[in-house]
Every structure is written in structure tokens, then in C-alpha cells.
Amino acid sequence: MDETRSRSVVITGASRGLGLATATHLHRQGWTVLAAMRTPDAGLPRLKENLGPAHDPNRLIGVRLDLEDPDSIEAATAQILDAVGVPYGLVHNAGLAGAGAVEEMPVQVVEQMFTTNLFGPIRLTQGLLPGMRAAGRGRVVVVSSHVATSGMGAVSAYAASKSALERWAESLSMEIAPFGLGVSVLVTGTFKTDILELTQSWKDATGPYAALHAALESMGDKMVRFARRPGRFAPVVQRALQDTKPFSRHAVGPDAVAMVYGNRVLPTRWVQFLTTRLLGLPRPQSTPSPMSSTPPPASSPPQPTGP
């Protein structure tokens, strides 16, 4: 097999955070990196600076890619195929998060999240998969999140889009395994990137979900302190690319491990009970029976968020 193809990998969202760290690591490990990003003019110099003067320009290719724009995805696909023939690996790392209760977040934002986290990656895969399938070797890696394991208040759209991405990846794996291709899902815990600080929010600090937001904010501040460095994520992507099983799922980081295994052994209501207690979220009220003669109060006051 052509050596360039065997070690070439497309990484989306390579401009910052986990994608930047992964592109840096894989290039240092000898991979030909197709660094896909919305603004290569800004992102590529950052990647080159990370790599230092010793990097090999022949193994570093910037690809302009906006997952919200089908024309951009088509052009990126053509550029990738032109540059390396067919890549070995495709890492769906780019992602968009957003905070806000279901009532607070505009549906256009929900759609934007699904386009970036699911529909865009599907389009890109459709462009690259025919060549990968014909080559009979390759791997698709998707970067999911620990909040996708059982959902979480105030990030419903993000959790739903990542859950959908995981179900899609599992299905894809069953289709392409007979052709010698594999799929890995990385259920990612908390890493110190812009996503923790710069995620856009639609939360109303004085609205009915104020207590939920206050509890999550206080927990978020603590998590930022314990968040791991993006450099610790990158080797996991490399291991996923080198995996030989038709399908694999890895929890990355202790919080992700706890969520994945907790959800495997506990029913959802127990996971929600424990999450509510541990994060100090507003406690649920018992749901009145539809047959009850006493109507529920028109609005209920926020619940205390104590430990």
C-alpha cells in the first residue's frame, strides 16, 4: 500500500483545542496531516508554530472546511482527494456546543449544532468513504462527549447531537466493517480548551431555570480547575486510528469513564438522582398523577441547590 495513504489523516477543527493538539501530535508521529479548519490563514500558522521549525511541510496540508457550508465540504473533499489520493484516517473532531435550557435556546441554534456536529460530518464522510472503501483500509474516529451518555440539563441540543453522532458511528461501522474499515468513538471528558470558557450561552440568569444555571456554573468553575491538558487527548486519537477492531468506544478522562460505566450499570433515573445530588442541581418534585384532582401549582419556585 502507498505509504502516504497508509499514514494520512484528516482532522477537522484542527485550528484550536483538541484538534490542534491532535494534529500536532500526529504530525510529530510521522503522519501526513490534512488539517481541516474554517480559517487556515489563522489556524495553520498556529499549528506550524506548535510544531516548530523541524516540521515537514510535505506532510502538513491545510484544508479550508466549514461544516455548515455544503459547498465548502465539497471543495474540501476535492482538495483532500487531490492531495493524498485517499486518506487512511478521518477524525471528526470539530464541534459546537451551546448552553441554555430547552425553553431558552432558539431552534436555529439547535439546528446549527446538529449541522456542525452531525450533518456536516456525514457529508464529509460521504465524500471520502467511496475511496476509503475501495482501498479496503481506513478508520473513522468520532469525538463525542460524556454528556451524550445520558443527557444533561442546559446542554440538551449538544448532548442530543453527540448522541446522534454516536448512533450514526455505530451504524456506519456495521456497514463498512465488511470492507475492512473500522470506526472508533471517543467519549471525551473535560479538557481545558476554549469550549469550557467561550461556549455561547442563552441562559436567563433570572428566569425559571436560574437555579439550574447557577448550580452548573459553580460546578463548571470547579471542572475548569481539574480539566486535563489537550496534549493528553492526542495520543488517544492515535491509538484509536491504529485500532484494528471493527468498532471501539473509549472513554477519555476520569469523568468520562465514570459516566460511561455508571450508565452501563445504573438505570437512567439513578444516574439522574446521583448527578442531581453531586452537582447540587434543583431537586425534582414528584410528578402529580394525571388522575389527581388537585391541580399542580401554576409555577413552582426554584429549588435549593445545596449539596
Ligand SMILES: NC(=O)c1ccc[n+]([C@@H]2O[C@H](COP(=O)([O-])OP(=O)(O)OC[C@H]3O[C@@H](n4cnc5c(N)ncnc54)[C@H](OP(=O)(O)O)[C@@H]3O)[C@@H](O)[C@H]2O)c1
Ligand atoms: N474540551 C472538552 O472538555 C470537550 C469535552 C467533550 C467533548 N469535546 C469535543 O471535542 C471536540 C473538540 O472540542 P474542543 O474542546 O477542542 O473545542 P474548541 O476549542 O471550541 O474547538 C472547536 C473546534 O471546532 C471547530 N469548528 C466549530 N464549528 C465549525 C464549523 N462549522 N466548521 C468547521 N469547524 C468548526 C472550531 O473551529 P474555529 O477555530 O474556526 O472556530 C475549532 O477548531 C468537539 O467535538 C467537542 O464537542 C470537548
